[in-house]
Amino acid sequence: MENTPRNTLISKYFAPQEIKEALELLSEYGEEIKIIAGGTDLLVQYYDRLYEIAGWLDLKNLAELKKISILEPYMSIGAMVTHTQLEKSPDIKKHFPILSQAAAEIGSPQIRNRGTLGGNIVNASPAGDLLSPLIAYGAKFELLSLNEKTVVSSEQFFIGPKKTVLRTDQLLTRIILPWPGQNCYSSWIKVGRRRALAISTIALAMVVKMTEDNRIIQEVKVCLSSVAPTPLEIKEVREEMRGKSFNQLNFDKLGQIVEDKTLPIDDIRGTKEYRKEVAKRITIHCLEEIYNCWRRKCL
């Protein structure tokens, strides 16, 4: 290895103890090095060509990235937090229930134990199960490089199938979730071929925030996976719902807006027509669930 020029890797493996060390490696090797967290996407993607990977940057020793912490006025989740941790964390279950629920429905126990939140984000699959709930909760991502810290909103992070704004010298370190507040209701539905190990045919996350008196809808986010090149927020639904009370809403009409605004494709998991139809149905279903939850709270 002594004669190898700088910036060239020949099958090397790094597992730094400090974030700074990881950032140094990224700045030196950039595109050549592959960041590995749980490996549940990466090793599938490179199944028959692992030899192509010149260098590995394993994040397993970065303890800081495995923490879930409550920091008023937000919650911080380390990028290395696994789906199992998200599923079991009482804080996430309580304050961000559909993130926990979506994590519980990913893959299988084996996948959930290794796969991470950060990995799910940077993999940026149009079918990524955690992405819709993150956007619906207004998550922000902290990106570190050797010279700077940037915070990007989840809405702006995804730019295409498997494409994000993350540069090769940057590391996703934390996911920042603003507190949802007292009167926040959420619902999540994933439709797949079977319950375990299914890549979503379509999934929907809906978060509705009410005013302090719990009567008027203040903020709404409806976000879908597997219906567009990136997770898709349907902003028109927000416009239609904001400032109204539940009794003034027409659920069928809202479902129709979602159906009209999705841009799905035909693939092995479902046709375009099927996805559009299901988008409408699950929108109505989520609205009903949220409405019932709100009504129970009002009584």
Add this chain to the structure above:
Amino acid sequence: MSLNKLTIEFVINGRKRKVETTPSTRLLDLIRDNLCLTGTKEGCGKGECGACTVIMNNELVASCLVLAPQANGAEITTIEGVGRGKNLDPIQEAFMETGAIQCGFCTPGMVLAAKKLLQENPQPSIEEIKRGISGNLCRCTGYQKIIEAINLAAKRLSQQAKRREDADE
């Protein structure tokens, strides 16, 4: 391409091992080829079938989706570490009694998934058993007998635990 070798250390089935490997070797290949523990199987190689399941650091993982260096310092249990020789684990006994084994290819992974499930949840419901083995495919049994086996093992293990408790008192 020359491969950069590295040495890793871990505890497997209670035994400390030091092995030379490469950065892109999968834990599955290390276990089968370097350590000759061929009870761990390769099915799909993509984390979907669970045949390569092992317990690593007290968690169920698909060893085909773990790089060998990622297991440096880890504690691993493979099927060879469950029961000793003819002294079988109650889960293995229950699998034999209920006929939960046909071709046997999924069995090592299934037994480990069951073992982990019963450690965390000693008295699982049928639904919980199904979820516990949802990462393991079986193409022979139709799962019914596997579920029965795990249910039987759970009952016996909790009876054993109860007897031990009574004896202590």
